[in-house]
Amino acid sequence: MASPPASTVHWPRERAAALAARVVPALAVLIGALAVFAIVRSTGGLPNAFNNVSYLVIVIASLAYGARGGLAATALMAALLGPLGAATGMQVDSPPSFVIRVASMAAVGLLNGVLVERTRRWAERWKETARRVDERGRAGMLALARGAEAKDETTGDHLRRVQVTAEELALATGADRARAVDIGWAAMLHDVGKLHVPDALLRKAGPLTAAELRVVRDHTIQGERILGDCPGYEIARQVARWHHENVDGSGYPDGLRGAEIPLEARIVRVADAFDAMTNDRPYAPARAIEQALEELRRYRGRQFDPELVALLEALVEGGRLMRRLGESADRPSSPARTRRPLVTPARGGVEPVRPVRTRPRLVGAGR
């Protein structure tokens, strides 16, 4: 996709917000200081109690800019209520009283600023600690997902590709960046429940019995259980449970249809199927992208959300998705794609339509 022309590039919101956070308090302090000066001067000078409003201006400055802000506001108020006030004929303090007043203002500004700075540092440390704990938790869960992926003999980078595709699809639906990232993360965990499926079933040649099929399909329920009830895994649990639901109600485990299936699960359904078809699988070679899109179009409204299929087509045609998938493949953590010998198909996973069939089978229906 071509870069937008310079005239359409918007001022980044983050930069605008950061600039506003720096400038707005300074304007408020300046306007407040001038207002206090005007009120004190119009009400008879420093003997009037209105001068104590100066402390409010100093506290605002120290909240916004720390100790330096508090001291700067003190200097501003001291100048307005001292030399400048006297120059305009306002009644001011005697020198000793003025020194005590300014010292009190400076102490308030300094102490409040120091407290604000310490509180911010502690808050930053807590945020950093929380981020690390979250990262460790996610890394552990991702290790489980990779373990499940290894059992299924899919290509090593399947999870990363599904993550990228799901994230881009989520953005295309209008989700904000943070939510799209969460959906992409949840997509990586969609098959974690396969840890509960015996390897012998995942790799069994030939058809599965009804009992075996139940075990394989149970990976959706098991995935939800593995993800537990911890906060932060809500989307992942939904995706794990419902990523094999079909919009026509023919999927599993609950036979949900249409909008009953959470959007996140519908997104992963499409992303997983697209990746399965466009990359080498143990049981089928990679298909051309246009062939994969054709398959998705064929089964839209049956297995796949038609709107999501259309969005995926637009993403592919725009070039952005394939570019990101290419970047993902270049990452050191992404094993190079290798073509594996044809072995048994993955049960319960997304399975592309094969060229020869005795009975039509839906894309990604699994078993």
Ligand SMILES: [Fe+2]
């Ligand atoms: Fe699955």
